[in-house]
Amino acid sequence: MRTHYCGQLRAEHVGETVTLFGWVNSYRDQGGVIFIDLRDRSGICQIVSDLSRTPQSFPIAESLKNEYVIKVVGKVSQRPADSFNPRLPTGEVEIYADELELLSALAPDEKSKDGNDVLLPFQVSSADPVKEEARLKYRYLDLRRERMSQNIKLRHQVVKSIRRFLEDQEGFIEVETPMLTRSTPEGARDFLVPSRVNPGEFFALPQSPQLFKQLLMVSGFDRYYQVARCFRDEDLRADRQPEFTQLDMEMSFMSQEEILELNEGLVCHILKQVKGIEVPRPFPRLTYAEAMDRYGSDKPDTRYGLELVDVSDLMKDSGFKVFSGAVASGGIVKVLPIPGGNDAFSNVRIKPGGDLFNEAASMGAKGLAYIRVRDDGDIDTIGAIKDNLSEEQKQELLKRTGATAGHLLLFGAGDAPTVNKTLDRLRQVIARELNLIDPDKINLLWIVEFPMFEWNADENRLEALHHPFTKPFDEDAHDLKTARAQAYDLVFNGFEVGGGSLRIYQSDLQQKVFETIGLSTEEAHNKFGFLLEAFKYGTPPHGGIAYGLDRLVMLLAGEESIRDVIAFPKTQQARCLLTNAPSGVDTKQLKELHIGVTQKPKA
RNA sequence: GGGAAUGUAGCUCAGUUGGUCUAGAGCGCCUGUCUGUCGAACAGGAGGUCGCGAGUUCGAAUCUCGUCAUUCUCGCCA
Numbered sequence: 001m002r003t004h005y006c007g008q009l010r011a012e013h014v015g016e017t018v019t020l021f022g023w024v025n026s027y028r029d030q031g032g033v034i035f036i037d038l039r040d041r042s043g044i045c046q047i048v049s050d051l052s053r054t055p056q057s058f059p060i061a062e063s064l065k066n067e068y069v070i071k072v073v074g075k076v077s078q079r080p081a082d083s084f085n086p087r088l089p090t091g092e093v094e095i096y097a098d099e100l101e102l103l104s105a106l107a108p109d110e111k112s113k114d115g116n117d118v119l120l121p122f123q124v125s126s127a128d129p130v131k132e133e134a135r136l137k138y139r140y141l142d143l144r145r146e147r148m149s150q151n152i153k154l155r156h157q158v159v160k161s162i163r164r165f166l167e168d169q170e171g172f173i174e175v176e177t178p179m180l181t182r183s184t185p186e187g188a189r190d191f192l193v194p195s196r197v198n199p200g201e202f203f204a205l206p207q208s209p210q211l212f213k214q215l216l217m218v219s220g221f222d223r224y225y226q227v228a229r230c231f232r233d234e235d236l237r238a239d240r241q242p243e244f245t246q247l248d249m250e251m252s253f254m255s256q257e258e259i260l261e262l263n264e265g266l267v268c269h270i271l272k273q274v275k276g277i278e279v280p281r282p283f284p285r286l287t288y289a290e291a292m293d294r295y296g297s298d299k300p301d302t303r304y305g306l307e308l309v310d311v312s313d314l315m316k317d318s319g320f321k322v323f324s325g326a327v328a329s330g331g332i333v334k335v336l337p338i339p340g341g342n343d344a345f346s347n348v349r350i351k352p353g354g355d356l357f358n359e360a361a362s363m364g365a366k367g368l369a370y371i372r373v374r375d376d377g378d379i380d381t382i383g384a385i386k387d388n389l390s391e392e393q394k395q396e397l398l399k400r401t402g403a404t405a406g407h408l409l410l411f412g413a414g415d416a417p418t419v420n421k422t423l424d425r426l427r428q429v430i431a432r433e434l435n436l437i438d439p440d441k442i443n444l445l446w447i448v449e450f451p452m453f454e455w456n457a458d459e460n461r462l463e464a465l466h467h468p469f470t471k472p473f474d475e476d477a478h479d480l481k482t483a484r485a486q487a488y489d490l491v492f493n494g495f496e497v498g499g500g501s502l503r504i505y506q507s508d509l510q511q512k513v514f515e516t517i518g519l520s521t522e523e524a525h526n527k528f529g530f531l532l533e534a535f536k537y538g539t540p541p542h543g544g545i546a547y548g549l550d551r552l553v554m555l556l557a558g559e560e561s562i563r564d565v566i567a568f569p570k571t572q573q574a575r576c577l578l579t580n581a582p583s584g585v586d587t588k589q590l591k592e593l594h595i596g597v598t599q600k601p602k603a
Numbered sequence: 604g605g606g607a608a609u610g611u612a613g614c615u616c617a618g619u620u621g622g623u624c625u626a627g628a629g630c631g632c633c634u635g636u637c638u639g640u641c642g643a644a645c646a647g648g649a650g651g652u653c654g655c656g657a658g659u660u661c662g663a664a665u666c667u668c669g670u671c672a673u674u675c676u677c678g679c680c681a
Contacts (some may be wrong), residue, residue: 032638235678
């Protein structure tokens with residue numbers, strides 16, 4: 001029976017006989033004495049087998065290799081003073097192996113000639129980078145490595161601290177909701193699951209437990225939470241997987257203010273418990289309008305400045321047609337002022353074909369105008385701008401953008417969404433290049449007062465920005481088209497880690513919202529009939545929030561992809577390299593499900 | 604669906620304008636030496652379908668086209 005984890009042993013254990021189990025992390029044969037670094041999930045400790053002191057374990061010690069699984073029984077000893085290892089928490093002690101038992105060796109390499117070679121796809125005990133393909137194929141080995149092991153343990157700590165806070169401190173009740181549910185309209189594509197029992201019909205995997213958690217409020221649970229798996233069949237990104245985890249919450253009888261306050265408490269609790277970090281409260285807030293104005297984004301990274309400046313009014317009468325034309329056709333002109341940008345960014349990079357130009361173009365910008373402020377305070381730019389800028393306009397521009405010698409001003413001109421997207425992107429690219437981002441900083445802020453709706457040009461209609469159950473501010477309810485929603489997003493260093501809203505609980509208001517997005521009563525009943533029905537029987541005012549747990553843990557772990565905080569993630573092609581899912585299935589299975597497939601699966 | 608990067612030994616990479624490349628290095632692996640190492644050291648050794656398939660060429664890791672995989676990204680997605 002194991003008596004300790006490897007990483008627990010300290011000087012206080014000297015003299016005790018311990019039994020350890022673990023993997024050989026590294027192995028150093030000195031001839032007459034062999035050192036083994038034994039690893040388990042808690043850490044590493046040094047095992048010694050000595051020809052003179054522990055002759056009975058020596059032959060086995062000699063036969064060990066990295067990643068063998070062994071059992072060790074031995075006495076904890078103080079290390080000789082000159083061989084302490086300060087890099088290991090257990091570095092003051094070592095265990096003399098009275099007994100060594102090999103529990104599991106490595107299989108020999110098939111290509112080995114004498115059958116002696118063993119082969120690991122990559123080194124477990126080293127932090128050297130390994131290509132992601134190999135890491136995913138041999139994920140169980142990748143998870144043995146320090147980095148991933150830490151990340152998964154951190155994830156556990158985060159979830160644990162969430163449960164403690166919500167359950168013990170705030171009285172939340174965890175309720176599970178179905179994984180087999182019905183296809184939801186709006187939003188992302190569903191993963192469908194055929195029903196054998198109901199030929200021709202399909203379940204959908206939940207994109208989120210949204211409707212169920214509202215029903216739980218109708219049921220009177222008052223405070224619900226769930227660590228919920230969600231599924232969306234959309235293309236992947238570094239921060240998007242087809243299955244991901246939300247911390248899902250819903251509360252009754254609380255105002256937006258109260259909900260935000262409780263959630264600040266939650267997030268602070270997590271940071272304190274997991275990282276030992278105190279974050280000042282209340283978190284800063286930005287309205288959606290202000291965030292778009294100052295940063296061009298509803299999830300701005302506020303760890304650095306580089307704020308945008310709207311100069312539409314200044315440029316509307318400009319002789320430079322790109323600017324005046326943009327304003328005349330209802331668009332805007334905004335500036336990204338970059339201190340020191342004059343030296344840092346060459347014209348080649350800004351002009352067509354340059355990387356900054358390409359960044360802008362990828363977001364839909366047609367061009368990238370610029371002004372350089374020289375050391376003597378005069379400006380450099382293309383003739384078309386310079387010739388059409390009066391001295392007053394020039395001075396006003398410099399004043400408003402705060403531009404001084406050495407500044408580079410990058411301009412976005414056109415429709416507001418494109419300008420904002422473009423300058424938001426450039427802002428991020430440039431901040432990274434100029435090292436303006438302090439990686440140790442944690443900036444949390446709420447974005448509030450989202451608009452209820454957003455124009456969908458493709459479908460030529462208004463669309464709910466959050467979802468159609470979001471409650472407008474009471475004072476805005478008379479004109480829903482322009483109303484602000486009681487919705488909020490939590491932004492963490494430029495990532496949206498959470499978002500939620502108060503929900504509509506009056507059917508007449510809900511009806512009006514459906515009308516506004518062009519949803520007929522009949523359609524609404526087809527899609528959400530069960531929810532609307534539920535609301536007939538006494539519905540508490542309620543609201544909630546959902547956190548992207550993977551993103552939150554990613555940020556806390558300092559990783560750049562949620563794949564690095566998910567034990568078994570998918571590749572960007574939505575495949576699992578470990579199990580080789582998805583795969584074709586037997587025609588027998590398909591027949592039972594009443595499914596015909598028109599496409600042959602990949603071999 | 605579009606754009607981009609990458610793919611050479613188990614891993615990480617180098618490989619110039621196509622020509623001693625009969626493809627190298629570090630780590631790992633194998634054999635050996637060594638009684639205080641801890642990124643062990645030292646000596647020796649094995650290990651390659653240059654992702655795959657066509658093409659150009661006297662000659663291709665290198666050029667062209669296609670294809671597959673991994674990643675980033677636009678669209679998409681809250």
